[in-house]
Amino acid sequence: MTDSKEAMFRRVERKALTHMHHGYLTIRNVRQAVSRFHFDAGYAILSAAAVKDDEVEQVLTALLLLEQGLSIHDDVDRCQSSDQGLIVLAGDYDSSKYYYILAGVGDSALMFSLCEAVVQINEAKMALLLSTAPLSTNEYMRLMKVVEGQLLKALACHYLGEDGQWMLHIDSLVQAYIVQDELRAHRFSKRLTTRQASEWLSHSLEQLEMVAGGALTNPLYSFLVEYFGPIRETVRDLQLAEGKG
């Protein structure tokens, strides 16, 4: 991780939190945050595309506002009914600020692509929410990858083109992020077995290792290598737990 990346994160985080801020939401303790994972992945994509710092700052601020605006709405049934309205409005406010920033950037094609991603994310969330039959783990992972990864794919598609290799690696990255998140939240007993998690993480690692050596100097691949380091340890632990060590 470079200093300039950390400096960019601090600037983007500060900017996004300033946009999210509303005095009354603060008084009522509506806590908001930005996703470090989405920043890191977005930063790697924009660095790979050699986007200038000013634009990186604007686009990532908008992306993180959008990501937070959508994800805070998942909490609407987790809070007290007296706070539900504020959760709804906090998310709407974040989304309005994302639109405000992108309107300033003036890139209609990017706006169109991100909106398409939001459409697909909400379709996936509805499918996860209202599925009448229990979802297979593969179907669950497919939908979750849309929820967590579609904004990043839209960004990569816009800046790097629709090259299948980019998409494959972003897909692996997002899959690893979801598995890690599931591990942290201890949701495996409900959704996934440790064996399945281990297999998915191994698969993601195999996909990464297929990358040609020269490509590893690319910012996106470098980030993938950096991100997958700790995951390698997790996979080893899981395999030991499964008696495969």
Place this chain on the structure above:
Amino acid sequence: MRDEHVDFQQIYEEYRPRLEQVEQILKERARSNQAELTSAGEQLLEAGGKRIRPLFALICGTVGENVSDDVAKIAAALEMTHMATLVHDDVIDQAALRRGRPTVRSAFGNLAAMYTGDYLFARAIQLLAEVDNQEVHRAMANGIVKMCQGEIEQIQDFYNWSQGFKTYFRRIQRKTALLIALSCGLGALVGGGRNEEVHALRRFGYYTGMAFQVIDDVLDFTGSAEVVGKPVGGDLRQGNITLPALLALRNPGLAKRLQELVHPAMSAREATEAIDLIVGSGALGEAKRVADWYIAKALLALQAVSRVSVRQQLTTLTLFLADRTF
């Protein structure tokens, strides 16, 4: 009144083909690969409404020489944004019915309503992204940010009797007037109106929107529950202090009692007494006069518009809205 009503119907007839074009765009864009999202979108579309915002945009879109399909896209995007806010409002208000039909939240749950609103908002912005005019985005984005601020401020001011008129007017400006001002201003912009006409029509929309909300707040106290689709005094029961209540508060004989009656744990009996006090105070007539003042300002703004048909149609539409009973 009867003649105005006929005129109003004539305007709807004249714009029917273009309104149907807007309706078609709404249907196409609300359709999703996910069955329940499509169903929720259709439910909102079928609940209808007067499609006032699209109609304003379409009329204002005829102000210049441009005949552009972009006006219909903007009209549809504005209505879709409005629909997105309604489906989220129903979660905030915990509403079971809208226009006599089950709300998305009561049919599918709060989370589904959140996803439907986010989906529709994305579709609205996507539609606007197809219009090659950065000024449209800047105006729309600015307006939507303020609308959200207005919604937050509305919750902030629940049960707040110390709010002044300025707070109320700023809130309804953001909550309602801005989207109508955008409908008129953006319609005129894309329709090729001159700069001064675009500004004038935006002002017209703003004043009409202010009047529209004040009238809505009066009807909340007078409209029958069956027609309006929510209980009489619904805003006050929710803690929303609107213009009639603020005007009644100026009567020293009522102020103390009103403040005693309206509080977060108010009973149905207390709410009914407060509503009766406000209705009996003469505040509704005063509020109606405020709405009339806004209407007069709106009509004055129209003088800057050179096309006669636009002035006439907007005048008829505005007077009809001012006289509405639901």
